[in-house]
Amino acid sequence: MNYCIHRSTSLLLLLLCAACGNGTPAQPETAPSQPELRTAPVLREExxxxxxxxGVIRARQEVELSAEISGRVAALHHDIGDEVRTGDVIVELESESRLIALEKKKAQFERARAQLDKSDRDKNKAEKLFKDGILSDTDHDSATLGAAVSSADLQLARAELRAAEKEYRDTKITAPYSGTIALRAVETGHFVTPGQCLLTLVDLSGVTIVINVAERDISKISLTSPASVSIDSLPGETFSGTVKTIARKADDTSRSFPVEVWVDNKDRRILPGMIARVSITSARPEPQLTIPNSAVASVHGETIVRIMLDGAPVMRAVELGAVLGERVIVRSGLEEGQQVVLPDTM
Structure with missing residues (x-):
């Protein structure tokens, strides 16, 4: 009986071994492989x-034309949008009373000149008679004084004549330079006073834009540096400009430097008051740190990149500058030679 049990047990073991020999052996479990990180170096480039x-666009020249005398507007020879040339009469004030005053001053001047001629002759005659001992000291002094008074009267008459001539000229308000009438503040028949603005004249052959440049960038700009200008109200167009002036003192509040850019405007399409975006090219190449644009991300409103540190990617906040095609300037936060992680492996 015991023999049968032993034999049965041995048979069972043989069957189990055979079953195991015909099966596939179990494979050990392995951890999933980590993707290989793609990186790019932080470069220093010229x-x-x-x-x-x-900035807001301004006309290259702009002036408010005003009256220098009181008077009523007799005529408006040009209106808003008209092109005028230097010396063109734009506004004319009533001039009849001033013309009459001018004629009176001319007559007074001629009278004073004639009186001086007579006084000079009398003086010369008195000098001769005085030398001959015929004329007394009193009469000689009187003739000399008369000539001096007549000379002063002529000078006064000449000054009054010039003043009358100016007043008459001031009845005509002329263009100080060639330009365009931008605004008009009076109508025919209005009474105007000295200093009152009558109209605004602008020179639209060129325009200017003033932008504020940070202290760290002002040394990169020089006079005549080229600039590219785009205007919100003229989409899809870019205009060429040139740096005309650079402030020699920073604004006390913003600590930035006003820089003026001039843009040609021969076709008069750019108008004062438009908003312009200006990009000035630096005067010379500067060493700058750059990274690929694709390495930059935004996390909770902060600009970051991931860099390799001790073999693992870590986040690093950065301050960026201008975008240069597929690369971007790094102002702070990175060092040359560091490796930034590219996005498809982050």
């Missing part, structure tokens, strides 16, 4: 940087 800013 770059012509672009310094950007926004």
């Amino acid at each position: 770059i012509y940087e672009h310094i950007s800013g926004m």
Whole structure:
């Protein structure tokens, strides 16, 4: 009986071994492989940087024409939008009373000149008679004084004549330079006073834009540096400009430097008051740190990149500058040679 049990047990073991021999052996479990991180180095490159800013367009020249005398507007020879040339009469005030006053001053001047001629002859005659001992000291002094008084009277008459001539000229308000009438503040028949603005004249052959440049960028700009200008109200167009002036003192509040850019406007399409975006090319290349645009991300409103540190990616906040095609300037937060992680492996 015991033999049968032993034999049965041995048979069972043989069957189990055979079953195991015919099966596939179990494989050990392995951890999933980590994707290989793609990186790019932080480079230091010589770059012509672009310094950007926004500003309001102004006419190259703009002046408010005003009256220098009181009077009633007799005629408006030009209106808003008209082109005028230097010296063109734009507004004319009533001039009849001033013309009459001018004629009177001319007559007074001629009378004073004639009186001086007579006084000079009398003086010369008195000098001769005095030398001959015929004329007394009193009469000689009287003749000399008369000539001096007549000379002073002529000078006074001449000054009054010039004043009358100016008043008459001032009845005509003329263009100080060639330009366009931008605004008009009076109508025919209005009474105007000295200093009152009558109209605004602008020179639209060129326009200017003033932008504020940060202290760290002002040394990168020089006079005649080229600029690119885009205007919100003229979408899809870019205009060429040139740096005309650079402030020699920073604004006390913003600590920035006003820089004036001139833009040609021969077709008169750019108008004062429009908003312009200006990009000035630096005067010379500057060494700048750059990274690929694709390495930059935004986390909770903060600009960050991921860099490799001790073999692992870590986030690093950065301050960026201008975008240069597929790369961007890094102003702070990174060092040359560091490796930034590219987005498809983050």
